[in-house]
Amino acid sequence: MINKIKLSACALLLGATGFAQEVEFTEYDLDNGLHVVLHQDKTAPVVTTSVMYHVGGKDQQNGKTGFAHFFEHLLFEGTENIPNGKWFEIVSSNGGSNNANTSNDRTYYYEIFPSNNLELGLWMESERMMHPIIKQKGVDTQNEVVKEERRLRVDNSPYGNLLQAVSSNLFVNHPYKDPNIGYMEDLDASTLEEFKQYFDKYYVPNNAVLVVAGDIDISKTKKMIEDYFGPIPKGEAVTRDFPKEDPITQQINATAYDANIQLPATVLGYRTPAFTQKDSYVLNMISNYLSDGNSSKLYKKLVDEQKQALAVQAFNLEQEDYGMYLVFAIPQGETTLETLNTEMEEEIAKIRTDLISEKNFQKLQNKAENNYVNSNSSVAGIANSLASSYLLYGNTDLINEEINIYRSITREDIKRVANEYLNPNQRVVLEYLPKAEEAKQ
Known part of the structure; x- marks a missing residue:
């Protein structure tokens, strides 16, 4: 039996809107x-x-x-x-x-x-x-x-x-x-x-x-x-042996049709590491850099300035075995999906080539710490974090340690991760079209 109580401490989160008290907990096995x-x-x-x-x-x-x-x-x-x-x-x-x-x-x-x-x-x-x-x-x-x-x-x-x-x-x-x-x-x-x-x-x-x-x-x-x-019987140990995926080394082009849409969309999809890997946290920061808020790179460029997209979003879908990193956009006016793909790749390529600015990096750090505070701001949120930390990450104290993972990320990490996972030859390019377009093919 493990009886672990985290003594209370208070950590000042730089850029966050308050204090986050370390979560105390007791854990043990029946x-x-x-x-x-x-x-x-x-x-x-x-x-x-x-x-x-x-x-x-x-x-x-x-x-x-x-x-x-x-x-x-x-x-x-x-x-x-x-x-x-x-x-x-x-x-x-x-x-x-x-x-x-x-x-x-x-x-x-x-x-x-x-x-x-x-x-x-x-x-x-x-x-x-x-x-x-x-x-x-x-x-x-x-x-x-x-x-x-x-x-x-x-x-x-x-x-x-x-x-x-x-x-x-x-x-x-x-x-x-x-x-x-x-x-x-x-x-x-x-x-x-x-x-x-x-x-x-x-x-x-x-x-x-x-x-x-x-x-x-x-x-x-x-x-x-x-x-x-206590009286509930123990079950057989659950074992998993899922097949592994070969690396994607050449761009995959795909098309899908949807009878419920009138405007097409394009998606750049990349296979990424498990959420237990530090690189998954880095990808979360890249998502915020590209599309979180009106001042983000993709939104400001494609929606605000160039008026080429009605919507654009980059997000890291975190999973236990492999993640998925997706960049999604809906065109405006006569803009083609190919144009959107080119413009989105241009911004991703900049991350691969150059270090983001210190100012933008500090914004990402502040946002990560603010999100951390908010995720554990209620008893229900803490319960969810404790369950996930133990069951999926194998470390209940991750609820207190996760912020240090974000703090350890550097601008060099962002560049490295973009170079490792977000290359054109590693992606799926999906044209998501109205159903009416299928009859024209």
């Missing part, structure tokens, strides 16, 4: 392998109970996609002791709120309650882990819910399939090539037994972290956690 992280904060009578499972869209069962996202919905259906459809009612009637979300790498469930309902939150999450009801009726119900979500957010949403169009070209072997929400035909073809097997494999205590943050008594909370989660 006998069944469930990792527990506790954070006491008595500034307000609220508490967040959360469980993050190390399962996401990349964890495919029998080659079928979308299971992790599907379970995000299914595990609100009910349990042996929570009637079907009553989960949200129980939470709201006790003054709380709750939600869940799934990425390619993890699934996160949480409740926010008045602190006198801590035990209720722990009981509900233990019920989700130990006693869910997985029956055909619930599977059929949630299958329709997921289909409607896909229609709303992907199939019928402007540019809704753009990310999938890029990832399917950036990845050939790794399951990141498939959408997190999955393909509907995969869910339709899946059996009840396959869903049960998926739950039994991934939704086990030794594949999860429980975080309780807020107005709590540490010793009493430990006792409740042992009572509710």
Whole structure:
């Protein structure tokens, strides 16, 4: 058992709008392998109970996609002791709120309650882990819910399939090539037994972290956690052996069509390192430099000054095995996609060739530190950071150390990373066109 309490300290964040107090926490393991992280904060009578499972869209069962996202919905259906459809009612009637979300790498469930309902939150999450009801009726119900979500957010949403169009070209072997929400035909073809097997494999205590943050008594909370989660059986160890991708050494040209758009878009996509690598943090800073705010390089050039783009955005999609770095633009007027690609590459090439100015670099440092403060400005935000730091990065204290990673980044790092990952021969160039254009091809 590890009992680690970070003593309080206060670090002045240069350029940030205040002070960020070091997050104190206690962490330990139950006998069944469930990792527990506790954070006491008595500034307000609220508490967040959360469980993050190390399962996401990349964890495919029998080659079928979308299971992790599907379970995000299914595990609100009910349990042996929570009637079907009553989960949200129980939470709201006790003054709380709750939600869940799934990425390619993890699934996160949480409740926010008045602190006198801590035990209720722990009981509900233990019920989700130990006693869910997985029956055909619930599977059929949630299958329709997921289909409607896909229609709303992907199939019928402007540019809704753009990310999938890029990832399917950036990845050939790794399951990141498939959408997190999955393909509907995969869910339709899946059996009840396959869903049960998926739950039994991934939704086990030794594949999860429980975080309780807020107005709590540490010793009493430990006792409740042992009572509710201790009896849950340990599962088999989850092993992963995803296929590796060969480096991209020649530009990949791709085209996709969308019936929901009238204006085309262009995307430059690059495969980048895992989010545990320092270079991923550097890429976040490059994104801010290129397109965060009206004074950023791409926005000022393409939207403000040259009036060539209606929108432009660079962002680093951080993931556990590989990242994706995307630069996206929608043309204005008669501007061609090729012109936008040339102009965007010109700005990226400047980063590869020259060191950015000290003034711009200091702005990036200030922004990174301000974002760090904001991400841990609430109990719910701290709970999420603690869970991610342990489960995905393997270091719970990253919540306190991450700012030092950004502080260690230099202008030379920015130039080096751009040269290593953001070259024309390493990218996918995607033309994302209105469906009407397909008939002309």
